[in-house]
Amino acid sequence: MKKNNKSDATGTILEYALEKYPVSLKLRDGTPVVIRPFCRRDENRLHKFLLAVPEEERLFIKKRIFERANFHEWCRHADFLENLPLLMLHGEKIIGEATLRQRPGGWKRHIGVLTMLTHPDFRGRDVSRMLIAEQVEIAGAVGLRKLESELNGERKIAIRSLEDAGFHLLMRRTDYVLDMNAVPHDYVLMGLDLRVEEEYAGVGE
Numbered sequence: 288m289k290k291n292n293k294s295d296a297t298g299t300i301l302e303y304a305l306e307k308y309p310v311s312l313k314l315r316d317g318t319p320v321v322i323r324p325f326c327r328r329d330e331n332r333l334h335k336f337l338l339a340v341p342e343e344e345r346l347f348i349k350k351r352i353f354e355r356a357n358f359h360e361w362c363r364h365a366d367f368l369e370n371l372p373l374l375m376l377h378g379e380k381i382i383g384e385a386t387l388r389q390r391p392g393g394w395k396r397h398i399g400v401l402t403m404l405t406h407p408d409f410r411g412r413d414v415s416r417m418l419i420a421e422q423v424e425i426a427g428a429v430g431l432r433k434l435e436s437e438l439n440g441e442r443k444i445a446i447r448s449l450e451d452a453g454f455h456l457l458m459r460r461t462d463y464v465l466d467m468n469a470v471p472h473d474y475v476l477m478g479l480d481l482r483v484e485e486e487y488a489g490v491g492e
């Protein structure tokens with residue numbers, strides 16, 4: 288994976304936090320799954336997974352990641368200190384992902400950004416709950432103080448999943464964001480305060 292802008296110490300802590308993967312678990316219905324970080328050989332299956340997402344949920348995915356060239360570029364230059372996609376697999380198939388985004392510096396360097404997506408065939412079985420729990424643990428380990436997640440206000444299940452994980456509503460603005468078809472939707476910002484494990488968490492770079 289690409290070299291990043293954050294300090295070597297943070298990189299080492301992240302490497303340490305990722306040492307436990309792959310982790311084998313069972314969904315609430317007993318389905319065996321594995322959680323592990325994204326790697327380059329996942330490019331094709333990750334693309335397939337994203338294409339399985341219903342159109343209305345795709346309208347908010349910011350990067351034009353569905354265009355193959357952009358997607359290939361993103362996969363080639365994945366930088367875990369910037370974007371850490373944790374995948375859940377059932378056999379060879381990706382059934383869910385949760386990504387932790389960190390800022391390289393600035394006044395929001397202590398706030399990680401979380402996004403999550405579950406394959407439509409595997410929803411309501413704890414995929415997202417398990418992935419969020421892993422990312423919360425990683426975020427705490429690398430010294431982030433807070434997590435936030437931005438959503439379309441209509442994504443009620445996603446809001447509930449985040450509330451279940453301890454997130455609370457930070458902001459809601461009516462008709463504040465536009466989807467890719469220029470239709471306005473409510474903007475929701477959810478936040479979580481993390482238990483800080485590192486004494487030097489948030490110290491300026």
Ligand SMILES: CC(C)(COP(=O)(O)OP(=O)(O)OC[C@H]1O[C@@H](n2cnc3c(N)ncnc32)[C@H](O)[C@@H]1OP(=O)(O)O)[C@@H](O)C(=O)NCCC(=O)NCCS
Binds near residue numbers: 442447
């Ligand atoms: C939000 C999302 C990630 C949840 O994924 P998931 O793997 O189905 O979630 P989980 O199984 O961990 O369930 C979390 C909670 O939501 C509930 N839930 C999941 N699907 C549900 C459904 N279709 N109807 C009602 N409740 C549902 C679960 O039952 C669980 O609550 P419970 O423990 O009280 O039963 C998934 O719906 C999704 O990918 N949505 C589209 C993308 C999105 O909106 N992402 C958020 C923006 S970053």
